[in-house]
Amino acid sequence: MNRKWWEKQKKKARNAHYREQGHTNETPAQYFIRKADLLNVAFDLDDSETISEIMSGAPDAWETILNSQLYETPVELQNAMRYHDQTLISLGNNNFPRLSESTQASFSRESNVATTRLVGASTKLPPPQFPRDDANVTKRGLTPKAKGARPCRHCGSDQHWDNECKYRSKSMRTARTCLAHTDTDLLEAMDEYDQIYWMVVDELESDFQ
Numbered sequence: 774m775n776r777k778w779w780e781k782q783k784k785k786a787r788n789a790h791y792r793e794q795g796h797t798n799e800t801p802a803q804y805f806i807r808k809a810d811l812l813n814v815a816f817d818l819d820d821s822e823t824i825s826e827i828m829s830g831a832p833d834a835w836e837t838i839l840n841s842q843l844y845e846t847p848v849e850l851q852n853a854m855r856y857h858d859q860t861l862i863s864l865g866n867n868n869f870p871r872l873s874e875s876t877q878a879s880f881s882r883e884s885n886v887a888t889t890r891l892v893g894a895s896t897k898l899p900p901p902q903f904p905r906d907d908a909n910v911t912k913r914g915l916t917p918k919a920k921g922a923r924p925c926r927h928c929g930s931d932q933h934w935d936n937e938c939k940y941r942s943k944s945m946r947t948a949r950t951c952l953a954h955t956d957t958d959l960l961e962a963m964d965e966y967d968q969i970y971w972m973v974v975d976e977l978e979s980d981f982q
Contacts, residue, residue: 779815786811788913788974790830791865801854801861804831809847823847829936833963834864841942893966894923897959901929903940909933914973922969934970 789811791804799807808827812818818826827850828841838857844850854861901924910916911933917924918931925931927938935941 782811782815786815787826788830790971790974791832793971794975801831801835801858801865802851805847805851805854809851820846824850825942829941832865832967833935834960835861837864891917891923892921892969893962895959895962898923898926898962901925901927903928903938903943905929906939907932909937909939911937913937914976920969920973922966934973935966936970 786808789808791801792799796804796807805827808830809823812823812826816822824841824844824847827847828835828839831839838860839850839853841850844853906925906928907930909930909932913934916932917934922934923931925933925935925938927935927940927943930938
């Protein structure tokens with residue numbers, strides 16, 4: 774197994790997310806097993822890193838139920854996913870759908886034409902709680918700025934996505950409290966943001982292959 778193979782496995786593991794193409798009917802527990810298996814092949818992570826990587830591929834709405842800081846081991850997170858299975862499925866039903874050609878074209882136009890509303894933006898989204906970190910530039914294709922998406926909700930930078938922010942784990946508790954009181958409009962905005970983010974990831978994965 775050469776370096777190129779290892780790099781491919783690492784990229785595959787990090788990019789794996791809930792109900793992606795080819796796994797559109799998986800349960801939260803099945804996602805956990807699939808993601809954990811991929812991570813175990815590609816990396817030697819400690820428990821907290823494994824939990825963080827698994828949650829990075831989950832819908833943001835899951836943060837209303839699962840607080841990764843409460844779990845000391847991946848097994849505890851897995852048990853929580855099994856316990857809240859139906860609730861998590863309900864929260865994730867609108868996340869990461871396969872985008873239609875018209876939707877992809879719309880997102881593409883938004884990346885090249887200035888619009889009055891950024892993808893995923895909402896007046897009900899809490900302001901960033903941490904200093905803007907433009908030094909952290911996404912390694913997963915185009916930046917939110919390039920795709921016409923809102924900046925990172927954790928630090929306000931338009932150079933990386935929410936899941937890549939170094940402050941993400943620190944803001945989990947705050948996000949959990951805020952998300953627990955969200956309405957449909959905000960959840961739809963979050964779903965819209967997730968869609969364009971995973972479209973960027975899928976495009977990068979296709980280019981790599």
